[in-house]
Amino acid sequence: MNVLERAHMPSLDGATQWFNSEPLHSRELRGHPVLVHFWTLTCINWLRTQPYLRAWSQAYRDDGLIIIGVHTPEFSFEHGIDHVERALAARGITYPVAVDNDYKIWQAFGNQYWPALYLIDADGKVRDHQFGEGHYPESERVIQQLLGIERRLVPAEGRGVEAEADWAHLRTPETYLGFIRTENFEAPGGFVLNTPRAYEMPEHLNPNHWALAGTWTIRREHVLLDQADGGIACRFQARDAHLVLAREASEPIKFRVTLNGKAPGRSHGTDVDADGEGLLDESRLYQLVRTHGRVQAQTLQVTFDEPGAQAYAFTFG
Incomplete structure:
Protein backbone atom coordinates (compact mmCIF):
# COMPACT_ATOMS: atom_id res chain seq x y z
CA MET A 1 0.00 0.00 0.00
CA ALA A 163 22.41 22.99 -11.92
CA GLU A 164 18.87 22.72 -13.26
CA ALA A 165 18.62 20.90 -16.58
CA ASP A 166 18.20 22.80 -19.83
CA TRP A 167 14.75 21.31 -20.32
CA ALA A 168 14.03 23.25 -23.49
CA HIS A 169 16.86 21.53 -25.37
CA LEU A 170 16.95 18.13 -23.66
CA ARG A 171 16.18 15.48 -26.28
CA THR A 172 17.97 12.35 -25.02
CA PRO A 173 16.58 10.19 -22.19
CA GLU A 174 18.51 8.41 -19.46
CA THR A 175 20.22 5.36 -20.98
CA TYR A 176 21.04 2.28 -18.89
CA LEU A 177 23.90 0.07 -20.11
CA GLY A 178 23.44 -3.20 -18.20
CA PHE A 179 21.44 -5.81 -20.07
CA ILE A 180 18.42 -5.80 -17.73
CA ARG A 181 17.37 -2.31 -18.84
CA THR A 182 19.42 -1.24 -21.83
CA GLU A 183 18.03 0.07 -25.09
CA ASN A 184 19.44 1.46 -28.34
CA PHE A 185 22.72 -0.47 -28.22
CA GLU A 186 24.44 -0.57 -31.61
CA ALA A 187 26.79 -3.55 -31.95
CA PRO A 188 27.86 -4.45 -35.50
CA GLY A 189 28.34 -8.21 -35.50
CA GLY A 190 26.09 -8.76 -32.50
CA PHE A 191 26.74 -9.04 -28.79
CA VAL A 192 26.88 -11.61 -25.98
CA LEU A 193 26.02 -11.40 -22.29
CA ASN A 194 28.33 -12.06 -19.34
CA THR A 195 31.23 -12.96 -21.64
CA PRO A 196 34.14 -10.77 -22.84
CA ARG A 197 33.80 -9.84 -26.50
CA ALA A 198 35.58 -7.46 -28.86
CA TYR A 199 33.27 -4.72 -30.17
CA GLU A 200 33.70 -2.20 -32.96
CA MET A 201 32.25 1.28 -33.09
CA PRO A 202 29.74 1.72 -35.94
CA GLU A 203 30.64 4.22 -38.63
CA HIS A 204 27.70 6.41 -37.61
CA LEU A 205 25.68 6.38 -34.39
CA ASN A 206 21.96 6.98 -34.61
CA PRO A 207 20.40 9.61 -32.33
CA ASN A 208 20.05 8.47 -28.69
CA HIS A 209 22.02 5.26 -29.40
CA TRP A 210 25.24 4.03 -27.81
CA ALA A 211 28.07 1.66 -28.74
CA LEU A 212 31.29 0.05 -27.50
CA ALA A 213 34.84 -0.21 -28.85
CA GLY A 214 37.33 -2.74 -27.51
CA THR A 215 36.82 -5.79 -25.32
CA TRP A 216 33.90 -5.49 -22.92
CA THR A 217 31.61 -7.73 -20.88
CA ILE A 218 27.94 -6.79 -20.83
CA ARG A 219 26.67 -7.54 -17.33
CA ARG A 220 23.32 -7.21 -15.59
CA GLU A 221 23.77 -3.64 -14.30
CA HIS A 222 26.80 -2.38 -16.22
CA VAL A 223 29.36 -2.95 -18.94
CA LEU A 224 32.91 -3.86 -17.86
CA LEU A 225 36.06 -3.02 -19.81
CA ASP A 226 38.27 -6.13 -20.00
CA GLN A 227 41.25 -4.72 -21.91
CA ALA A 228 42.96 -1.33 -21.98
CA ASP A 229 42.05 1.43 -24.43
CA GLY A 230 38.39 0.50 -24.74
CA GLY A 231 35.75 3.11 -25.37
CA ILE A 232 32.05 3.82 -25.03
CA ALA A 233 30.15 6.35 -27.12
CA CYS A 234 26.68 7.83 -27.38
CA ARG A 235 24.87 10.20 -29.74
CA PHE A 236 22.93 12.72 -27.68
CA GLN A 237 21.28 16.12 -27.71
CA ALA A 238 21.38 17.96 -24.39
CA ARG A 239 23.39 20.66 -22.68
CA ASP A 240 24.94 18.22 -20.21
CA ALA A 241 26.07 14.60 -20.45
CA HIS A 242 26.94 12.44 -17.45
CA LEU A 243 28.08 8.86 -17.00
CA VAL A 244 27.74 6.73 -13.85
CA LEU A 245 31.08 4.98 -13.38
CA ALA A 246 32.66 2.56 -10.94
CA ARG A 247 35.87 0.54 -11.15
CA GLU A 248 36.81 -3.07 -10.65
CA ALA A 249 40.50 -2.10 -10.75
CA SER A 250 42.25 -1.24 -7.49
CA GLU A 251 43.90 1.89 -8.87
CA PRO A 252 42.28 4.98 -10.40
CA ILE A 253 41.80 4.84 -14.17
CA LYS A 254 42.55 7.71 -16.53
CA PHE A 255 40.04 8.42 -19.27
CA ARG A 256 39.66 10.80 -22.19
CA VAL A 257 36.51 12.45 -23.52
CA THR A 258 35.94 13.63 -27.08
CA LEU A 259 33.02 15.49 -28.63
CA ASN A 260 32.58 14.79 -32.32
CA GLY A 261 36.12 13.40 -32.38
CA LYS A 262 37.75 16.43 -30.75
CA ALA A 263 38.67 17.56 -27.24
CA PRO A 264 35.66 19.24 -25.58
CA GLY A 265 37.39 22.56 -24.96
CA ARG A 266 35.01 25.02 -23.29
CA SER A 267 32.26 22.37 -23.36
CA HIS A 268 34.01 20.15 -20.82
CA GLY A 269 32.10 19.00 -17.74
CA THR A 270 33.14 19.41 -14.13
CA ASP A 271 34.95 16.04 -14.08
CA VAL A 272 37.17 16.57 -17.14
CA ASP A 273 39.41 19.40 -18.34
CA ALA A 274 39.36 21.24 -21.65
CA ASP A 275 41.57 18.55 -23.18
CA GLY A 276 39.01 15.92 -22.14
CA GLU A 277 41.23 14.33 -19.48
CA GLY A 278 39.55 12.79 -16.45
CA LEU A 279 40.20 10.31 -13.64
CA LEU A 280 37.91 7.51 -12.48
CA ASP A 281 38.81 7.44 -8.80
CA GLU A 282 35.40 7.06 -7.12
CA SER A 283 32.18 5.22 -7.86
CA ARG A 284 29.71 8.00 -8.71
CA LEU A 285 28.17 10.10 -11.46
CA TYR A 286 30.70 12.00 -13.61
CA GLN A 287 29.79 15.13 -15.53
CA LEU A 288 31.59 14.83 -18.88
CA VAL A 289 30.00 17.60 -20.96
CA ARG A 290 28.46 21.00 -20.32
CA THR A 291 27.86 22.40 -23.78
CA HIS A 292 29.16 25.90 -24.36
CA GLY A 293 27.11 27.52 -27.08
CA ARG A 294 24.23 26.16 -29.11
CA VAL A 295 22.86 22.79 -27.99
CA GLN A 296 22.72 20.33 -30.89
CA ALA A 297 23.22 16.62 -31.56
CA GLN A 298 26.75 15.49 -30.69
CA THR A 299 28.73 12.27 -30.37
CA LEU A 300 30.42 11.74 -27.03
CA GLN A 301 33.14 9.10 -26.66
CA VAL A 302 34.98 8.08 -23.48
CA THR A 303 38.17 6.01 -23.75
CA PHE A 304 39.79 4.35 -20.71
CA ASP A 305 43.54 3.78 -20.41
CA GLU A 306 43.27 0.64 -18.28
CA PRO A 307 40.82 -2.27 -17.86
CA GLY A 308 38.39 -2.43 -14.95
CA ALA A 309 36.12 0.51 -15.73
CA GLN A 310 32.43 -0.16 -15.14
CA ALA A 311 29.84 2.03 -16.89
CA TYR A 312 26.24 1.96 -15.65
CA ALA A 313 24.16 4.73 -17.23
CA PHE A 314 24.28 7.90 -19.28
CA THR A 315 22.14 10.75 -17.99
CA PHE A 316 21.57 14.18 -19.49
CA GLY A 317 20.56 17.68 -18.51
Missing part, protein backbone atom coordinates in the same frame (compact mmCIF):
# COMPACT_ATOMS: atom_id res chain seq x y z
CA ASN A 2 1.33 3.46 -0.88
CA VAL A 3 2.04 5.79 2.04
CA LEU A 4 -0.47 8.29 0.65
CA GLU A 5 -3.22 5.78 1.46
CA ARG A 6 -2.12 5.58 5.08
CA ALA A 7 -3.21 7.80 7.93
CA HIS A 8 0.22 8.34 9.42
CA MET A 9 3.92 8.30 8.70
CA PRO A 10 5.31 4.76 8.31
CA SER A 11 8.13 3.43 10.44
CA LEU A 12 11.75 4.45 9.91
CA ASP A 13 12.89 1.20 11.51
CA GLY A 14 15.02 -1.06 9.36
CA ALA A 15 17.79 1.38 8.47
CA THR A 16 21.18 -0.35 8.43
CA GLN A 17 22.96 2.83 9.56
CA TRP A 18 22.35 6.51 10.30
CA PHE A 19 24.47 9.53 9.47
CA ASN A 20 24.31 12.92 11.24
CA SER A 21 21.94 11.55 13.89
CA GLU A 22 21.16 8.75 16.25
CA PRO A 23 18.43 6.44 14.87
CA LEU A 24 15.13 8.28 14.58
CA HIS A 25 11.70 6.70 15.07
CA SER A 26 8.38 7.92 13.73
CA ARG A 27 6.76 8.09 17.16
CA GLU A 28 9.56 10.35 18.47
CA LEU A 29 8.98 12.83 15.63
CA ARG A 30 5.42 13.69 16.64
CA GLY A 31 5.12 17.39 17.30
CA HIS A 32 7.47 18.30 14.44
CA PRO A 33 6.74 18.70 10.74
CA VAL A 34 8.96 16.23 8.89
CA LEU A 35 10.25 16.09 5.32
CA VAL A 36 11.33 12.59 4.25
CA HIS A 37 13.42 12.53 1.09
CA PHE A 38 14.36 9.33 -0.78
CA TRP A 39 17.55 9.45 -2.84
CA THR A 40 20.35 7.41 -4.35
CA LEU A 41 23.81 8.85 -4.81
CA THR A 42 24.22 8.51 -8.61
CA CYS A 43 20.81 9.94 -9.53
CA ILE A 44 21.13 13.19 -11.51
CA ASN A 45 17.53 14.06 -10.66
CA TRP A 46 18.36 13.83 -6.95
CA LEU A 47 21.56 15.86 -7.37
CA ARG A 48 19.55 18.70 -8.90
CA THR A 49 17.20 18.78 -5.86
CA GLN A 50 20.02 19.27 -3.37
CA PRO A 51 20.27 23.08 -3.48
CA TYR A 52 16.66 23.22 -2.30
CA LEU A 53 17.01 20.59 0.41
CA ARG A 54 20.07 22.32 1.84
CA ALA A 55 18.37 25.72 1.69
CA TRP A 56 15.23 24.44 3.41
CA SER A 57 17.27 22.67 6.09
CA GLN A 58 19.08 25.88 6.96
CA ALA A 59 16.06 28.18 6.67
CA TYR A 60 13.49 26.15 8.62
CA ARG A 61 15.53 24.12 11.09
CA ASP A 62 15.01 26.65 13.91
CA ASP A 63 11.28 26.75 13.10
CA GLY A 64 10.99 23.05 13.89
CA LEU A 65 11.26 21.35 10.50
CA ILE A 66 13.10 18.01 10.54
CA ILE A 67 14.49 16.81 7.21
CA ILE A 68 15.40 13.14 6.91
CA GLY A 69 17.18 11.74 3.90
CA VAL A 70 16.68 8.04 3.11
CA HIS A 71 19.41 6.59 0.89
CA THR A 72 17.96 3.56 -0.90
CA PRO A 73 20.45 2.23 -3.47
CA GLU A 74 19.62 1.70 -7.13
CA PHE A 75 22.87 0.01 -8.23
CA SER A 76 24.63 -2.72 -6.25
CA PHE A 77 27.75 -0.66 -5.53
CA GLU A 78 25.61 2.04 -3.93
CA HIS A 79 25.17 -0.25 -0.93
CA GLY A 80 28.73 0.67 0.06
CA ILE A 81 28.71 2.88 3.16
CA ASP A 82 31.90 4.63 2.06
CA HIS A 83 30.22 5.75 -1.18
CA VAL A 84 27.28 7.20 0.75
CA GLU A 85 29.59 8.94 3.19
CA ARG A 86 31.56 10.58 0.37
CA ALA A 87 28.32 11.73 -1.27
CA LEU A 88 27.19 13.38 1.97
CA ALA A 89 30.49 15.24 2.26
CA ALA A 90 30.51 16.27 -1.41
CA ARG A 91 26.96 17.65 -1.26
CA GLY A 92 27.29 19.30 2.16
CA ILE A 93 24.44 17.27 3.68
CA THR A 94 24.19 17.80 7.44
CA TYR A 95 20.59 16.71 8.10
CA PRO A 96 19.93 13.11 9.32
CA VAL A 97 20.27 10.36 6.70
CA ALA A 98 19.07 6.77 7.06
CA VAL A 99 20.90 4.11 5.03
CA ASP A 100 18.13 1.89 3.68
CA ASN A 101 20.21 -0.93 2.16
CA ASP A 102 17.52 -3.53 2.84
CA TYR A 103 14.71 -1.40 1.32
CA LYS A 104 12.74 -1.59 4.57
CA ILE A 105 11.85 2.12 4.69
CA TRP A 106 11.27 2.22 0.93
CA GLN A 107 8.77 -0.62 1.28
CA ALA A 108 7.12 0.87 4.37
CA PHE A 109 6.42 4.06 2.39
CA GLY A 110 5.40 2.12 -0.72
CA ASN A 111 7.84 4.34 -2.58
CA GLN A 112 8.80 3.81 -6.22
CA TYR A 113 10.87 6.86 -7.17
CA TRP A 114 14.22 8.62 -6.85
CA PRO A 115 13.95 11.32 -5.72
CA ALA A 116 10.72 11.32 -3.74
CA LEU A 117 9.65 13.85 -1.13
CA TYR A 118 7.01 13.31 1.57
CA LEU A 119 5.79 16.13 3.83
CA ILE A 120 4.35 15.05 7.16
CA ASP A 121 2.60 17.28 9.71
CA ALA A 122 3.19 17.45 13.46
CA ASP A 123 0.46 14.83 14.03
CA GLY A 124 2.31 12.38 11.81
CA LYS A 125 -0.07 12.61 8.85
CA VAL A 126 1.32 12.68 5.30
CA ARG A 127 0.10 15.97 3.84
CA ASP A 128 1.91 16.23 0.50
CA HIS A 129 4.37 14.51 -1.80
CA GLN A 130 6.49 15.17 -4.86
CA PHE A 131 8.05 12.54 -7.13
CA GLY A 132 11.00 13.64 -9.26
CA GLU A 133 12.26 17.17 -9.73
CA GLY A 134 10.40 20.44 -9.72
CA HIS A 135 7.47 22.06 -7.90
CA TYR A 136 9.88 23.57 -5.37
CA PRO A 137 7.78 26.69 -4.60
CA GLU A 138 4.71 24.52 -4.01
CA SER A 139 6.62 22.19 -1.67
CA GLU A 140 8.12 25.10 0.26
CA ARG A 141 4.71 26.68 0.73
CA VAL A 142 3.47 23.41 2.23
CA ILE A 143 6.48 23.44 4.56
CA GLN A 144 5.49 26.92 5.72
CA GLN A 145 1.88 25.86 6.20
CA LEU A 146 2.98 22.93 8.36
CA LEU A 147 5.16 25.26 10.42
CA GLY A 148 2.44 27.90 10.71
CA ILE A 149 4.59 30.65 9.20
CA GLU A 150 4.52 32.81 6.09
CA ARG A 151 7.60 34.43 4.60
CA ARG A 152 9.46 34.88 1.33
CA LEU A 153 10.61 31.68 -0.31
CA VAL A 154 14.25 30.76 0.17
CA PRO A 155 16.51 31.33 -2.85
CA ALA A 156 18.36 28.25 -4.13
CA GLU A 157 20.60 27.90 -7.16
CA GLY A 158 22.42 24.78 -8.27
CA ARG A 159 25.90 24.91 -9.71
CA GLY A 160 27.99 22.35 -11.50
CA VAL A 161 26.28 18.98 -11.57
CA GLU A 162 23.48 20.37 -9.36
